[in-house]
Amino acid sequence: GQQLNQSPQSMFIQEGEDVSMNCTSSSIFNTWLWYKQEPGEGPVLLIALYKAGELTSNGRLTAQFGITRKDSFLNISASIPSDVGIYFCAGPPGNQFYFGTGTSLTVIP
Amino acid sequence: NAGVTQTPKFQVLKTGQSMTLQCAQDMNHEYMSWYRQDPGMGLRLIHYSVGAGITDQGEVPNGYNVSRSTTEDFPLRLLSAAPSQTSVYFCASRDNFHSGNTIYFGEGSWLTVV
Numbered sequence: 001g002q003q004l005n006q007s008p009q010s011m012f013i014q015e016g017e018d019v020s021m022n023c024t025s026s027s028i029f030n031t032w033l034w035y036k037q038e039p040g041e042g043p044v045l046l047i048a049l050y051k052a053g054e055l056t057s058n059g060r061l062t063a064q065f066g067i068t069r070k071d072s073f074l075n076i077s078a079s080i081p082s083d084v085g086i087y088f089c090a091g092p093p094g095n096q097f098y099f100g101t102g103t104s105l106t107v108i109p
Numbered sequence: 110n111a112g113v114t115q116t117p118k119f120q121v122l123k124t125g126q127s128m129t130l131q132c133a134q135d136m137n138h139e140y141m142s143w144y145r146q147d148p149g150m151g152l153r154l155i156h157y158s159v160g161a162g163i164t165d166q167g168e169v170p171n172g173y174n175v176s177r178s179t180t181e182d183f184p185l186r187l188l189s190a191a192p193s194q195t196s197v198y199f200c201a202s203r204d205n206f207h208s209g210n211t212i213y214f215g216e217g218s219w220l221t222v223v
Contacts, residue, residue: 006151033211042113042199042214043152088151090212096167097142097201097212101151 006089006100014108019076021103023089032065032072033090037102043088047074079107112136115200115215122190122222130185130218132200138213140203141183145169145196146217152199158183190222 006023013019023032031050035043047058049065049072056063060077072089084107089100116131134141142157144167154167158177172194174186183202187194200215 004151009149035214040217042216045211045213048211090152092212096154096157097203098154099144099152101149 004089004091004098004100006103008103009101010104010106012106012108013079015079015081017079019079019083019105020073021075021087022071022073023100024071025091025098026070028069029072029091030069031091032063034061034063034072034074035088035090035099036085037088038085046087076105079105081107081109083107113200113202113213113215115198115218117218118216119219120221122187122220124190124192124222126190127186127188128190129187130198130200130220132183132185132215133181134183134200134202134213135181136202136204136213137180138202138204139180140212141177142167142201142212143173143175143183143185144199144201145194146199147196155185155198187220190220192222194220195222196220 004025033048034046036046037043047056047063052069054065062075064073086102086104088102113134139160143155144152146152153169155173156175158164161180164175198218201212203212
C-alpha cells in the first residue's frame with residue numbers, strides 16, 4: 001500500500017521555538033493536507049495544498065507542497081503551549097486518503 | 110453544523126461479540142470512509158465508499174464489513190470482535206467534486222475488546 005513517511009516522530013521544544021516537520025510519499029500526490037489531532041478528538045484540518053510549489057500559511061503555520069509532488073513540509077513559528085498535539089500529513093493518490101504516522105509535538109512552557 | 114457524527118463514543122466488547130459503529134454526515138458528501146488509529150501506526154484506512162451502493166476495501170479491511178445504503182450513513186460492522194480490533198475508529202467524509210478534496214472527521218469511537 002501507499003507509504004507516507006513522516007518525520008520526526010516526536011518533538012519536545014521550548015515555548016517560542018520554531019518547529020519543522022515533513023512528509024514524503026512513495027507516489028505523486030495531487031493534494032497534500034495537514035491535520036492536527038488533540039487528545040480525545042478527531043483530526044482537524046490545518047492547511048490544504050493543491051499544486052506543486054504552493055506555499056500556504058494559516059496564522060503561525062506555513063505548509064509547502066514539494067516540487068516533486070512527493071513531499072510536503074509544515075512549519076510552526078513561535079510555538080505556544082496550545083500547539084501540543086499530533087500532526088498528520090495526508091493525501092489522496094486517487095480515492096483512498098492515506099495518512100502519515102504523525103509527529104507528536106510537546107511544547108514546554 | 111453537525112458535520113460527521115459517530116456513535117457510540119466508547120464501547121467495551123467481549124471477544125466474539127458483534128457490534129456496529131454508526132456514522133452519519135449531513136454535508137451531502139459522496140465519499141465516506143472508516144479509519145482505525147493505533148499508537149505509532151497513524152490512521153489506517155479500513156473501508157471506503159464513493160457513493161451510495163458502492164464500497165471498497167482499504168489497507169486493513171479484514172474483520173470489518175460496511176454498507177452504504179444512503180448518502181448520509183456509513184456503518185462499520187464487527188461481526189466477531191477480536192482483541193486486535195481494540196482501537197480508536199474515525200469516520201470521515203468528503204465531497205468528491207468540491208472542497209478541494211478536504212476530508213472531515215468525526216470525533217472518534219474508542220473500542221476495547223476484552
